[in-house]
Structure formats: C-alpha cells, structure tokens
Amino acid sequence: MTIRTLRDYGQHYRPRMACLKNVEVFVVEMQDPKSGVKGADQKLNVTIIPHVINGQDVLAWIVTKMKVTTEEAQAFGTMLVAYGYIYPLQNHRKLVLVPDSTLYRFQTPYFWPVQKWPAEDIDYAIYLARRNIRKKGMLEPYEQQHYDNLHKWMNPKWDFIVMQATEQYKANKERKKPDRVVLDCQERAYWIVHRPPRRTHSAMDYGLDRLIDPNAEEVLTFDVVRRTNIFLTQALMRSAVKSSVSLTAFVKFVTTHHNHDPFLTTPVPSNPWITDSDEFWQLNSRSVDIPTKLSVERWVLSFWELISDPRGRVDFKLFLKKEHSAENMAFYEAAEEMRWGAASAIPEKSQFIFNTFLKPGAPRWINIDGRTMGLTVKGLVVPHRYVLDAAQTHIFLLMKKDTFYRYLKSPVHKDMQKRALVPAPHVFTDAQLEANVRNRNPGISPILQWQQEEEEKAAAAVAARPIDVKAMVATNKLDRK
Amino acid sequence: MNSPPHFICTPFSLMACQGLASGETLKSLKAESETLRKKLEEERKKLHDVELEKVAEKAEALGELNMKTRRTLKGHGNKVLCMDWCKDKRRIVSSSQDGKVIVWDAFTTNKEHAVTMPTTWVMACAYAPSGCAIACGGLDNKCSVYPLSLDKDENLAAKKKSVAMHTNYLSGCTFTNSDMQILTSSGDGTSALWDVESGQLLQSFHGHSADVLTLDLAPSETGNTFVSGGSDKKANVWDLRSGQNVQSFDTHDSDINCVKYYPSGDAFASASDDSTCRLFDLRADREVSIYSKDSIMFGAASVDFSLSGRLLFAGYNDYTINVWDVLKGTRVAILFGHENRVSSLRVSPDGTAFCSGSWDNTLRVRQEGRGVGRELKQGGTTLYG
Numbered sequence: 001m002t003i004r005t006l007r008d009y010g011q012h013y014r015p016r017m018a019c020l021k022n023v024e025v026f027v028v029e030m031q032d033p034k035s036g037v038k039g040a041d042q043k044l045n046v047t048i049i050p051h052v053i054n055g056q057d058v059l060a061w062i063v064t065k066m067k068v069t070t071e072e073a074q075a076f077g078t079m080l081v082a083y084g085y086i087y088p089l090q091n092h093r094k095l096v097l098v099p100d101s102t103l104y105r106f107q108t109p110y111f112w113p114v115q116k117w118p119a120e121d122i123d124y125a126i127y128l129a130r131r132n133i134r135k136k137g138m139l140e141p142y143e144q145q146h147y148d149n150l151h152k153w154m155n156p157k158w159d160f161i162v163m164q165a166t167e168q169y170k171a172n173k174e175r176k177k178p179d180r181v182v183l184d185c186q187e188r189a190y191w192i193v194h195r196p197p198r199r200t201h202s203a204m205d206y207g208l209d210r211l212i213d214p215n216a217e218e219v220l221t222f223d224v225v226r227r228t229n230i231f232l233t234q235a236l237m238r239s240a241v242k243s244s245v246s247l248t249a250f251v252k253f254v255t256t257h258h259n260h261d262p263f264l265t266t267p268v269p270s271n272p273w274i275t276d277s278d279e280f281w282q283l284n285s286r287s288v289d290i291p292t293k294l295s296v297e298r299w300v301l302s303f304w305e306l307i308s309d310p311r312g313r314v315d316f317k318l319f320l321k322k323e324h325s326a327e328n329m330a331f332y333e334a335a336e337e338m339r340w341g342a343a344s345a346i347p348e349k350s351q352f353i354f355n356t357f358l359k360p361g362a363p364r365w366i367n368i369d370g371r372t373m374g375l376t377v378k379g380l381v382v383p384h385r386y387v388l389d390a391a392q393t394h395i396f397l398l399m400k401k402d403t404f405y406r407y408l409k410s411p412v413h414k415d416m417q418k419r420a421l422v423p424a425p426h427v428f429t430d431a432q433l434e435a436n437v438r439n440r441n442p443g444i445s446p447i448l449q450w451q452q453e454e455e456e457k458a459a460a461a462v463a464a465r466p467i468d469v470k471a472m473v474a475t476n477k478l479d480r481k
Numbered sequence: 482m483n484s485p486p487h488f489i490c491t492p493f494s495l496m497a498c499q500g501l502a503s504g505e506t507l508k509s510l511k512a513e514s515e516t517l518r519k520k521l522e523e524e525r526k527k528l529h530d531v532e533l534e535k536v537a538e539k540a541e542a543l544g545e546l547n548m549k550t551r552r553t554l555k556g557h558g559n560k561v562l563c564m565d566w567c568k569d570k571r572r573i574v575s576s577s578q579d580g581k582v583i584v585w586d587a588f589t590t591n592k593e594h595a596v597t598m599p600t601t602w603v604m605a606c607a608y609a610p611s612g613c614a615i616a617c618g619g620l621d622n623k624c625s626v627y628p629l630s631l632d633k634d635e636n637l638a639a640k641k642k643s644v645a646m647h648t649n650y651l652s653g654c655t656f657t658n659s660d661m662q663i664l665t666s667s668g669d670g671t672s673a674l675w676d677v678e679s680g681q682l683l684q685s686f687h688g689h690s691a692d693v694l695t696l697d698l699a700p701s702e703t704g705n706t707f708v709s710g711g712s713d714k715k716a717n718v719w720d721l722r723s724g725q726n727v728q729s730f731d732t733h734d735s736d737i738n739c740v741k742y743y744p745s746g747d748a749f750a751s752a753s754d755d756s757t758c759r760l761f762d763l764r765a766d767r768e769v770s771i772y773s774k775d776s777i778m779f780g781a782a783s784v785d786f787s788l789s790g791r792l793l794f795a796g797y798n799d800y801t802i803n804v805w806d807v808l809k810g811t812r813v814a815i816l817f818g819h820e821n822r823v824s825s826l827r828v829s830p831d832g833t834a835f836c837s838g839s840w841d842n843t844l845r846v847r848q849e850g851r852g853v854g855r856e857l858k859q860g861g862t863t864l865y866g
Contacts, residue, residue, distance in 0.1 A: 015712075018735040018755050019798070022778045066776040072801075072815055076776065079799045201821055201840070208602060208620075210712050210736075211649045211668040212691040218713075225510040231726060232517035238727075241764040242528045246747060247536040249764075250790070253745045254540065254808060257789035262833045263546070263849050264791060272571075272588065273551040273834045273848045280833070281570060304702045340659035342678040386722050396702070440589045446569045446612025447631055 087189030119194035129165035350383035537808035561838035576603035618651035701746030710737030752781035788832030796823030
C-alpha cells in the first residue's frame, strides 16, 4: 500500500466539501443534551466510558428528525460513521451504522474532518510511533507497512517524531484511565477514517484535486470586465421568452412523450432488460419491414422525431421519392455530413454538393431562394464546414413546415399507420424467463451494422446518379430488339 | 479550391482586448457592468410570470416506481469514473481509475473489448455514434480515439489516435453527430472542438474561471450549442460555430459536477457539490427548479433525464441515487445498492434502462419492473430480476 504523498499532476486545490457544513450542524443537533440522542455510561473492559450511544437510538433519532424511511436513515447514519462524526467502540474498523445495540460515541470536534484536513503524514508518523513506544508489536500489518514507509521517507525528521511521540506518551500516562481510553478511541477512530485499512475505502477520498483554486477571487482586469459587459449587452439584445410559454412547452413535451418513456409506460412486447428477450429492439430496428404503432405515433409528434428515428427516415424518403422531391433530403444529409465530417474532406464534399445540388442545371437541383443561393455559391469558393448553413436551414424549414404535413396526409403514411404492429405483451413463465437468461441474444455488432449501412448508402448513391444516356446506348441497353 | 479556414474568430474577443479608450477606467467599466446586470435582471423578471410548480399542476401524478438492478457489471479493478452508452442501446463503454477502459455488451454482460490506457484516472469516455470507436482521456491531458475491431485478439492500442491536447486533465469528452469530431472539456478551464482525423483544433471555448468539469451537446435539430459546467459554479452555454458564450447561469453554491440537456433541448439540468440539482430554462434564461431535500446533504455527481423528461436520475456522493419528478419538484424514489460514490449515470438511448457507475468498481443497469422475474446466480455475476 503506497503512502499518499503529494502527487502533483499540476493540481493543487481540493474540491469543496460544502456538504460537511450541513452535516456538522446536524451532528451538533444530535448531541444536544435535551433533544439529541440519549447517551449513557457504558462499562467496557473495566473502565466506564461516558456518553455512549447505541446504533438503534441513532437510527430512530435520524428517522424522526429528517422524516425519512429507515433505509434512508441507515444510509445517512453510515455516512456519518464513514466521515468519522460518530465512531464505533468495539468493531472499530467497520465504519457502518448497525441498527442494534452496537455502541458508538460522538467524535470530538477537534477530530472532525474539516478541522484537520488533509491528515498530515507527520501526525500519522507520530501517532504510530507513540503506539509503538507504548507496546511494541501492537501495530496491525497495514499500519506496520505505513510505519516502515514513513520511517524511510521521513528519516531526517525521525528524531523529532520520536521526541514528540515520547512526550505525548508521557503526557498520556499522567491522565486518568477513563480519559485515556476515550482519547485513544477517538484518535484511533480518526486514523481509521483518514488512513483506512487494506481493501476498505475512506470517505475522505475525494478523487483528484482541482487545478485552479475555486476559492480565489477572480482578478478583474479591464479586458475581463469589458468581456462581461459585451456578454451582458448581447444578453439584453437577445429576446427571452415568457416563463408561462416555455414552462407550458415542457409540460406538453412530457405529456406527449409519456407513452414512449419506458420508465412510465411498460414497453411492448416487453422491456429487454426485464425479460431478457430483445424482441423490442428487433421490432424497432432500422431495417424492419413494418414498424410498431408506438414508433409511428412518435413520428407524428414532430419532423425532428421523424428523421431522428432511422426507420422513420426510411419512410419519409420513400414518400419523397414518390413526390419526386428526394433531393431536399439528400441535400440535407450531405450538408450534415459536411458539417460534422472530417476537415480534410470539406473541399471534396463541397465540390460534390455544388455539382449535384447547387450548380445551375445540376441533376438534383434544390429549389432555394435566389439570395441564399447566391450567398452559398459565393461561400463555396473558400469552403468551410458551416458554409451550407443558410441553405441547409432553408431546406430543413421547408421540409418541416410543408413536406412533413403533406407526408402525414399521404397514403404512404396512412397505410403505414394501418399496418403498424401492436405487439402482444410477453407473458413468460418462470421457466421461460430462466431460459431467456441463458439464451440472451448477442445481437449484431455495431461495427457490422455500420458497414452494412455504408454499403447501402453507397448503393443508393450509385442508383441516384444521373443516367448517362450515351453510355446506355453504347452498352445496347436501350436497344429494343 | 483554397484550404478551408479552421479557426473562426469573433470580432468581440478582439474588441475586448483593445486598450482602454479615453475616459474609461476600470472603475467605470465595473460600474457599467453593474448597471447592465441590474437591467438584465429587471428584463428577466418581467418575463417571469409563473413558477414551474403551478404549470405542472396540470400534469398527472406519477405512480410508484419500483426500480431494480437488472445487471451488475463487475470487472473493473478500481473506481469506475465514467460511462457511456452505444447507439445500439445495449453496449456500454466504461473507464476507471486504473487506466482500464472496457466495452461491455450490457445485455449479455460480456466484455467485448478492453484497453489499458497509459495513464490513470481516465475521467472521460465516450462511444462514437457509429459504434465503431471509443474516445477516452484523463490525467494524460489528451483525448485518444480507439477504433474498435471485430477481431477479439487485436491490440486496440496499436490503432490509437491522439486527438485532443489540453494543458491539464481531461474531464469530459463527447463525439458530436459523427465520428469525425470530438468536443472536450478540461481542468485547464477551457473546452475545445477537435477534428479527429487530423487532430486539429477547430474551435476553443474560453470563459470559465476555474476547472471545467462537465459538458453536454444539445440534442435539438439545430444542434449548434453545448453547455459546460465548472468549478467556478457557473454553467455556460456556448455556440459551437463562433466559440462564444451565449448564456451563463451562476446560481449554484458549489462546483457543478454534471450537466445534461433536457430531451427537447430547451433546458438543462445540473448536479452540484452543494447537494442540489437544478433545472435551467434556456428560452426564459433562468433557473426554474431546484431539486433538493434536507435529508440530502452530500454532493450530486451525475444526472440524466428519462426519455420523456419527466424523471431526473441523480447519483450522489452518499452512495445513493435519487429519482426526481422534474415537473413537480418532488423526489419519487431513492435507490441503494452501490457501496461507494455514484460517479456517473446515463439513461440508455431508447430510455429502456439506466446505468450507474460507481467508485465501488461496478456498474449497475436498472429498470422499472413490477414483480417480473426471479433471481438467478450464474458464475460470479448476480442477476436481479
């Protein structure tokens, strides 16, 4: 087990433990002589220890004070023990709250986490040395390891450490036995929290330090203030919406999606995670012939829902093909590809898009207004990934406001609504469920699926290319004989 | 054609850096700041005509939720720091403190790929939209992309590509709508957009005054913004194209550990060390709801919404997961089971389950279930029904 040296990865500042402030207030209330947890004197190995509480009382008190269930109170109580606000007297290494007659004591505020944090190695060395002086061989194996390591790393300071340890040991001997026992317990509890034994974790483990000091006052130079002013001016210019409007929109969204949320409405035929049958995923996949009714209902909600669902997009493209306006969707997809694609592909893609969609007389010429067309073509001279934004937005809005509604009224869609499946909910017997667990379908690897989709796309691209009449004549395809 | 410009600079940052004009002092600028802030507050107050609780009265109450652990994924040797779902709704990538990144098929609980990073504390991992690659990074200050292969024996580290380069630890990463771009956030206070193929920086986002701890990309149809949360208690919304900070929210009392967009893209939730989760309305430009309870005193580490946006799942540092009713602001359920902090929590892409990764080295997939199933012990992995 390694010692926690200051591992400097350039991080310097501890994350804030704001939570402990509230916990401390709570613990103080717990110790209130009138309304807090009732403590009593307890005899432990010949000595009488004052203010001992038992786990059951603590739990009951938390339940009443916080008005929570026993389970939650138990979890919170365990956190109190884990952080060292309460420590167990007997099984001192197990930092949990056991709701029976197990004995605990409140930790003295001197040893509270925030007071002495982080726990210094030198203090630990003094503590271990003192225990060694008191009785050799009393250290646990993990403590012995720590001790040996510290002895190696802190060798120059070792004389000081031994001297401190001896002083403390002598001072301790002067004390009365009960006080000594109590102090020992407290200190031992403190070190269990901050230097946990093997294979246990410390609640004080917060992960990594922060790089920038979150407590430092931000240095307000003139450019920072000016930037803030610009930001505020822009924020003022931006129009915000009334709360009633936006909040109603949230409620509406939740209500319309209620039936589609597997946490609120049991999915049909069944939730794959519960019954171990992946039929739900198979019925909603991209390549399925007939989609489920729930999917179709979801497509109706908005244009975005329609094209976000791969199966829905397939349906929409089918409709567009019938309407002979497939170039809009093709352009949208091509523009998306350019926007989110690799930087090196931009010149080639922009050339392709220009030739296919924008050039006068292009085979799949899209119908956008003159101004947008002009801007786009001009921008394509030095293409960047956002050059098609204006045209793309125009086409998207066109599809959203016009084509989508025609799609909803179209025979393609109405037909699909009629044919859509309502799968029967699964009713598995226990034996069947166990069989399902054993025979879980590994499914297709997403890599294979992606490859399939790419092949399909390539085939579609070939099919969409304009027909070269001369080539067809050359290969005698048009010959009627 | 000329080579495309990759960096899009705004005139505003240039304006800000110019020297003080005549008649301007730091004091006068600060005073201007104050007046602008007050004016903005007034404007926003005028639009604040109703609270979420009032509007949510129309919504029907939720029934009792009974969530159970359906899968426990054991295999990490150390704290699980981050996880992400694949678009196929069943695969998960998770990263841990000891540098291991594992790709699981959570449905069968099989491990499909494992990569050992040359660094510890892999705090960020993401699955590519195509399902063909993963990205991860942490204390190495880099974000690396590993293309996945069908060959189980292939050494994935051979094809690794270093994409992002920050000056301090990587706290979050996500692919945009394709495999070709990555958005990263770092402890050095910046976020950045990178081109995967060339490793080039496409846009950087400056504005946080402390470590940036989390980020999330907007799901809306325009998909042009993302939100980031930091150690400076602020949550900022950025425009991908211009690199500008378009909105800022600073009502939290402590570090923001996680931000997630609402499914419609018009709001986002944040989880913070001050033990609260909050919902921020982007259109009305204000905080609309606080999810907190007196009995919850420990910091929230991770949040995510259910598919309809009605439920908010939050993982806390006291080892529990609380489920909140987003509209009514009440807690619907509390889930136990983890033996250490819940570090990351995500709902699957089709909303059928959610997975929580914890510092107790395990990941748990949980779902709503009313009395279906039974328990079956199978070779070391316990499955709960």
